[in-house]
Amino acid sequence: AQTVTQSQPEMSVQEAETVTLSCTYDTSESDYYLFWYKQPPSRQMILVIRQEAYKQQNATENRFSVNFQKAAKSFSLKISDSQLGDAAMYFCARMEYGNKLVFGAGTILRVKS
Amino acid sequence: GAVVSQHPSWVICKSGTSVKIECRSLDFQATTMFWYRQFPKQSLMLMATSNEGSKATYEQGVEKDKFLINHASLTLSTLTVTSAHPEDSSFYICSARGSDRGNTIYFGEGSWLTVV
Numbered sequence: 001a002q003t004v005t006q007s008q009p010e011m012s013v014q015e016a017e018t019v020t021l022s023c024t025y026d027t028s029e030s031d032y033y034l035f036w037y038k039q040p041p042s043r044q045m046i047l048v049i050r051q052e053a054y055k056q057q058n059a060t061e062n063r064f065s066v067n068f069q070k071a072a073k074s075f076s077l078k079i080s081d082s083q084l085g086d087a088a089m090y091f092c093a094r095m096e097y098g099n100k101l102v103f104g105a106g107t108i109l110r111v112k113s
Numbered sequence: 114g115a116v117v118s119q120h121p122s123w124v125i126c127k128s129g130t131s132v133k134i135e136c137r138s139l140d141f142q143a144t145t146m147f148w149y150r151q152f153p154k155q156s157l158m159l160m161a162t163s164n165e166g167s168k169a170t171y172e173q174g175v176e177k178d179k180f181l182i183n184h185a186s187l188t189l190s191t192l193t194v195t196s197a198h199p200e201d202s203s204f205y206i207c208s209a210r211g212s213d214r215g216n217t218i219y220f221g222e223g224s225w226l227t228v229v
Contacts, residue, residue, distance in 0.1 A: 035218075043204060045157075045220035091156060098170075099145060099210050101218055103156045 004094050006104035013082045014112050020067075021077045021107050023092030030054075033095040034068070036077045039106075040088040048090070051075065079109075087111045116140050117209045119221035126197055126228055133193045134224045136207030142187035143209035147218070148180075151204045163190040197228040 004025045013019035025034070036048040051059045051068050058066050063083075067076045079086055092104040118137045126132045136146055144165050149157040161171045161182050169182035179201075181193040190209075194201050206223040 037220075043151075043206075043223045045206065045208070045223075047217065047219075050217070095218075098162060099218065100147065100159055100162060101157075101208070102159075105156050 004092055004102050004104040006092055006107050008107045009105070010108040010110070012110045012112060013079070013086075015082055015084060017082055018078060018080045019082055019109065021079075021090055021092075021109065023075045023077070023104055025073050025075060025092070025094045025104075027073065027094060029097070034066075034075045035093040035095070035101065036064070036066070036075075037091045037093060037103075038086075038088045039091060045091075049077065082111050084111050084113060117143075117207065117219045117221040119207055119224050121224060122222060123225045124227070126226070128198055128228055129196055131193055131195045132197055132226060133191055134205055134207075134226070136190045136192070136209070136221050138188045138209045138219075141209075143190075144187065145210050146184060146190040147208045147210075148182060148190075148192050149206045149208070151206060151223075153204075157206060160192075194226065197226070199228045202226055202228045 006023050032053045034051045038046045038048050049059050049061045049064050051066055058068050063080045065078045089106045089108050091106045093101045116139055120135045146163040148160045150160050151157045159172050160175045161169045163169045163182045163184040165184045165187050171177045184190040204223050207221045208218045210218050
């Protein structure tokens with residue numbers, strides 16, 4: 001099975017600091033989509049950022065940016081100027097054929113004030 | 114606000130009964146919907162893909178006779194847990210991809226099922 005791996009079960013960051021969440025994936029496709037979702041305690045899945053594999057430019061959404069290394073199959077999320085509201089579970093996901101999302105195990109992000 | 118709505122948010126049912134969870138796309142037509150199951154502190158596990166007007170496609174290991182999925186319209190998919198047992202207690206989340214939304218997947222708020 002093609003997988004998505006998040007090797008950091010838990011991360012902590014000081015408020016206003018920067019943190020990077022890691023994600024690697026496996027795929028035999030050349031074109032695909034990658035996503036980072038945030039799941040706060042409410043359990044609502046919130047799209048943070050997405051990357052289209054054919055685009056070399058790294059996606060950016062305000063304080064969130066990715067480092068997409070296609071050859072290495074790596075897709076890390078950088079959160080700048082961390083805020084208390086960023087505390088949540090973060091899931092990396094890859095879209096498979098048929099628009100199915102395959103999720104990593106998740107990383108719990110704690111933000112310290 | 115969420116563009117995909119799930120109902121109910123919480124449900125408690127007795128062992129042996131059936132319970133239905135609805136997933137609605139509120140402002141777009143969803144040709145494809147997905148049902149996930151999530152255990153506490155774990156990731157989302159895809160259960161099945163629901164296609165409007167056709168049979169659902171179940172992932173390996175998911176009992177299709179136990180988890181009945183119906184996608185009768187472009188805005189509604191339902192998941193029915195039949196003959197529920199305590200081990201079916203979980204958080205169930207639906208998501209939807211609309212034909213006019215590209216490849217962005219939107220998620221419902223989720224439904225907590227407790228079987229007693």
